[in-house]
Amino acid sequence: MRKSQEVKKSLTKNRKYVYFFGGGKADGNEKMKELLGGKGANLAEMAGHPKLRLPVPPGFTITTEVCTYYYQNKKKYPKELEEQVNTALRKIELLMNKKFGDPENPLLVSVRSGARKSMPGMMETVLNIGLTSKTIPGMIKQTGGNTRFVYDAYRRLIMMYSDVVMEKAAGIEPEDEMGIRRQLERLMDEMKERKGVKNDTDLDADDLKVLCEEFKSKIKEVLKKEFPDDHMEQLWGGIGAVFASWNGKRAVAYRKIEGIPDDWGTAVNVQTMVFGNMGNDSATGVAFTRNPGNGDNNFYGEYLVNAQGEDVVAGIRTPAPINDYSASEHNKNLVTLEKSMPEIYKQLFIIQKKLEKHYRDMQDIEFTIEKGKLYMLQCRVGKRNGPAAVKMAVDMVKEKLITKEEAIMRVTPSQLDELLHPIVDPKAEKENKPITKGLPAGPGGAAGMIVFSANDAVEWSKQGKKVILVREETNPEDVEGMRVAQAILTARGGMTSHAALVARGWGKCCIVGCDELEIDYSNKKLVVGEKVLKEGDWITLNGTKGLVYEGQLPMFDATEESTLLNEFLSLCDKIRKLKIRTNADTPKDAKKARFFGAEGIGLFRIEHMFYGEGSDEPLFKLRKMIMSKTEQERRSALNELFPYMKKDIKATLEAMDGYPVTIRLIDPPLHEFVPHEESKLLELAKSLNIDISNLEKRANSLRESNPMMGHRGVRLGVTYPEITETQAKAIYEATAELLKNGKKVFPEIMIPVVCKETEIFDQIKIIKKVYEETLKKYAMKKIPHLVGTMIEIPRAALVANKIAEVAEFFSFGTNDLTQMSFGFSRDDIGGFLADYLDKKILKEDPFQSIDQEGVGELIKIAIDRGRKIRKDLKVGICGEHGGDPASIIFCHKVGMNYVSCSPFRVPIARLSAARAVLELKK
């Protein structure tokens, strides 16, 4: 609010609202994106920078400040604007030797939006402005009598203008079917039917002329207004439409998703029209300075002869490759630009080299060739997929184009993530058209056979079939089917729907809200457009982009390209300060994480080892321990459990030889471990030598109303000291034996769910005693280790100074800390999270990314107070946030020593930790 008031004040007289570019000069430059928008700033740079001075059609940019002014002043413009626009028009006229509205030699212009950040397709464009009954004859003359071309341009203008300016900008938003554009298209279809032709291009000049008149009558009939026949009215109408489109439904929705502030506003670019459809010496195309699909350092693009930009988009004609490198299966027989217009290609090649060198990044460029003359219409940093981003970053460092710091900032964690999941082979995706599109809810690619129920998913996968579960939407009952499916596809639901949340949690490929799907459960089929797919049919999903393909497309496992990945990650390792550990509960996980670069284990949960593969003997004994009622029973169960515990701890410590391993003492609510099956209960009762009803009574007494805040963590250790004792014994003995074998192992004993220093006092007494006993047993002087605590209870954070007096390290358990700071049970958040995100009450799920304001403050308080008492306090995080890039940056900022995350997030964490260092430098 305050900011816009400042803007308002500064909008004083003689303020510059219009920035001209063209003829080797420009008022603006690439750095002025906030004012000129991305497109305007890049046009100015290309046109005016001394090292570039590229052939850009002259034009001007109306600044984003005007947009702000427009919305703050009841959709009026600043007074000075008109004069500044007129002056800029004069400059264009001079350069182009044409005149806007001139009957003899008319100048035509385009009006395009251009926000600070690209919002593709979200805002409006009007082309061919300046064509009126007065200028049409002159235009025909100028094109050497190409009447058809001119009327074709005119009917495009009318269609766009009536839709964008007269209808949308006026705030009329009928259903698409009822919109003016659709009505005009129907007139055109009727005309083609009358003439018995199929394509627009088959209509001749006269047809188009008649059509234009029909269009104008229809417009008057429907919109009760004349299509303007004045060039200036057209221009201002276009400008107004662009500003109005900033607050159009689609744009607002897009900004909401992308997190673009509403008050940024858009700029408007008015630029001389150039035509790629003026004959066979004309063309239009798009290209990338490197291959955005794999990162190869090769000029890569496509073009269409005698066509306008929108024809390329429309997809009626297949574009040709610009050079042999760019050829694909579909277009390898078409003539390349390099062959058809070698001179132009050479110019373009030099320009793209210049641009990449100038911008020091891969560029996405648009060009038009009008009657043998090359024009550059746009250049911007090119989008790329994950593998390409990594390759370009590594290559450009080698080429000395960029520094390693820049390379790191060029790869986003989500791009790196693409390398860590199998993806649909980019080549195959290029050659196949998606049958529909939805929201990208879970990353990576997957192919499988369609099943329509969770039960079927389970059944089919038992038979070894790969399935994709397709549902209207999912609910908790589907979870088992979701787990076994290769991927999940839903017709309804948004990015926070059940399916999306679950899939993201698992890192599973998932597309939601694919609303073109019509699912017919009873007949086990789905309809999309005209396609009908049945149960068992193969489909392939690209969950990163939300694309659905028919059939089984080949997959591509980017993790296999480990050389490149390793090269990139070692750049990160040189920069980052945070150590990266992993959460691993088995020796197997530990080894996997080590392969990904983990430098220790930040969370080894003793109780999880019992869920391992193989024998369920240890789990049985754990249950027996839990169901014990007397200390004697419990001790006897613990004694049976001890060898398993020691063995697993030993193997994990050994797998992490040379690195520390944080071992968390038993934590979760005990009743979670109570078996549900009758047979298991019977067995347990027998083993405990009590009857089943007695056992059930014991099990019931373990149930809690709110187990998350119940008898768990250190509370167990306090009430049953023998549990702590046994664990400490397993840890120390395993360590002692490995040390004797020359291993470099370093256990860190972590006490969970602490809320007060006295709990640690109590436990340390027990642990210390076991330590002394172990030293004696192994005749050792010392077993290096630490004893510390999890900070996962809000109170613990507040009294961290007291806790640091006894705890040698802190590890933030941000899952629980978030639960208790918000009072959100993670298991129950489903009841309201979607509404909270939808109503913007929460910006994001606090279990995905640390809530820096609230939970973050507790973390800061804890570190601050803890280090006041113990300067060298080792601090890390072992909640699931440890693998979230934004959270990792936060962890770095607050001075943690390490983050710990699941094994497959370790590379993401290495990158994020490096980016954290660089972001903090900025």
Next chain:
Amino acid sequence: MRKSQEVKKSLTKNRKYVYFFGGGKADGNEKMKELLGGKGANLAEMAGHPKLRLPVPPGFTITTEVCTYYYQNKKKYPKELEEQVNTALRKIELLMNKKFGDPENPLLVSVRSGARKSMPGMMETVLNIGLTSKTIPGMIKQTGGNTRFVYDAYRRLIMMYSDVVMEKAAGIEPEDEMGIRRQLERLMDEMKERKGVKNDTDLDADDLKVLCEEFKSKIKEVLKKEFPDDHMEQLWGGIGAVFASWNGKRAVAYRKIEGIPDDWGTAVNVQTMVFGNMGNDSATGVAFTRNPGNGDNNFYGEYLVNAQGEDVVAGIRTPAPINDYSASEHNKNLVTLEKSMPEIYKQLFIIQKKLEKHYRDMQDIEFTIEKGKLYMLQCRVGKRNGPAAVKMAVDMVKEKLITKEEAIMRVTPSQLDELLHPIVDPKAEKENKPITKGLPAGPGGAAGMIVFSANDAVEWSKQGKKVILVREETNPEDVEGMRVAQAILTARGGMTSHAALVARGWGKCCIVGCDELEIDYSNKKLVVGEKVLKEGDWITLNGTKGLVYEGQLPMFDATEESTLLNEFLSLCDKIRKLKIRTNADTPKDAKKARFFGAEGIGLFRIEHMFYGEGSDEPLFKLRKMIMSKTEQERRSALNELFPYMKKDIKATLEAMDGYPVTIRLIDPPLHEFVPHEESKLLELAKSLNIDISNLEKRANSLRESNPMMGHRGVRLGVTYPEITETQAKAIYEATAELLKNGKKVFPEIMIPVVCKETEIFDQIKIIKKVYEETLKKYAMKKIPHLVGTMIEIPRAALVANKIAEVAEFFSFGTNDLTQMSFGFSRDDIGGFLADYLDKKILKEDPFQSIDQEGVGELIKIAIDRGRKIRKDLKVGICGEHGGDPASIIFCHKVGMNYVSCSPFRVPIARLSAARAVLELKK
């Protein structure tokens, strides 16, 4: 630690360790309690203060510093001590004209403990020190040949000394049955048997002489040591025993319960022996300057002719009243001191008047008359029960003896509490001897018939019988029976046992850990000592003191003495700054609380009104609302609910006419309201027009893993705005109608479970809309009210500044705030709380008294940040801590505006709030 080191350092040479008193002079005075202990300081004051100079037997006090030194220096004394003791002894000898250890005219002394705070019966005393084979003949001569008296004194010395000094102080702690004292007693019993007599007093001088020799042989046999025959050895042995007793088992346990620091140490008082058993001109007695049982301003006490203090305690002879006022049923026929020794009585009467005026408080005094001479042995502030404390406080203000501030500090909240429960008539208690004693777990008194099971309790009370539930211990299954019982009595369990926790929660009379009870469930009887009580027998409990009486004692309802109570509480009202509100969910509760002095309602929980008496129609409709699936269903249920809501809110607002009423929007987990009975479910299904399986499905979908952190509070209002809407409508319309009727009502709408300001934004939009509609409907310009929030989620406290931007008041929901700050589910804390208290991990149950360190910091942060944004932010507390004295003091300190508590705690809160002001002044 640091403190004791300082003490150590300061123990330099020539330090004064011994403080003399006697002969109208004293080295110390009443203010030196820390150094001299309570007893020593008061002896010095009585002996030496110019306005008192009372006849105190001369003596000296060895300071508490010596005790500290003793424990820090391997039980050795400072070098200077011996000399200072000797010097003090010389002074006594001079004054008494006797000599310690002198064969002709020996001085005898007593050695007594005296800690800073009274620890009755916990530490040791040795009397008659100085009797040896050398001094006995002289002593006999001095007593005019009273050989029997001297040998009786000697055998008392031997018994005490061997027990206290030779056995206990040596660290030998045999079972009582095996102890030396018991063995000597057995010898004495044998002697009585031999002589065919019954009482100790029937043994003659020769018997006693023989007995003393037998004693000494036995001691040598058992303890392998001679009983010392040297007066100095006896003295130092006694001194050492007192210091040693500071760390005796009983004393340590007592300090643990009473919260007395271990490092305070005790002083030792060495004082000339005077004897009340030197004939009929001798006597001993205890008295109070006012009646400690009811507060009457009358001298009150009892005495025994020819007796020693221990005889009074032993209870063999019935003491006589000192005056007619003190006479009771038991002793009204005995001669009063006033009659038997009128001169002495007059002296004593003047002394007690002096003492009360000097100390400005009721005094508890001990005196001895030795051969017609009065000696004052002790004076201290007298203990009193609740009614007496209040009466004395009010009276002394009227007498201008104390200020109203002092009066307030004289009554503890727990004393006031006695006035708020029926108690056993103090007179009746006096006249009945308890049959056993346990831990006082729930206050007040109760009489009822014994039942031995919760089921019987329920059955019998259905028949209109008053019952007391007697159990070994209780568990959650007994709760129903506990609820209907008048009181609960258990044989096992401590102050945090299940029975104790539950009873305290209800304010119900309860005694636990009454370990003399032998309960025989199968025969439905209990045995205590030699008594056998059966089911149906009446017993009476004093839960405040833990006393159990046989039969039905009369009760006394102190609340009926409302004049006195009101007088006292209006003193409090003049001092306190905090407003006192109440938590009331019905108009009936509101009226009750108003009677107790509530100045508004701090918590009116909308959903609780549905559990009222009478029709269960509203509850049914609430359930219907909860089980609705669509907005339409929900709206229709809400519409049916609306009239009930409005009616109850209106009646409550009206009951609080003139005061604010904080109305909390619906909060608890919805599934709590799902009915369990099949019939109710069916009815509900019918009303919702769905089948029962569908309804069960809906009910199941409402169940949560951790409902305390689930879909509740404001989260409901966000997901179902119509719920908020209906509530706001009920509140505003009720208010509008009352305002139109000239009532002064002021609702405060409270949004619960808020964690982020955006939740309030969201709800305020809805509430505001309803507000505008209501204004229109009632053609009003304004309906005065506030909209605020509960602060009960840790995160909310941290972002209180943001929340204060929209919330007009804060009310701390300390129940939930404690749950989430500690991660303690209140419903599940039973699993570990007892261990936590026992191991001193927690000092007290944080749900009873605010955890000032952790939860308190969050409260302070919230108030601080909230008031930074909104200076006049109204802040209160509505958790159950609002009725806890220590918590109320905290609330005052942190600057809250009010506390809110259950109606019957309002008087306690009024007192505590006043005490808070005074404590803060100190």
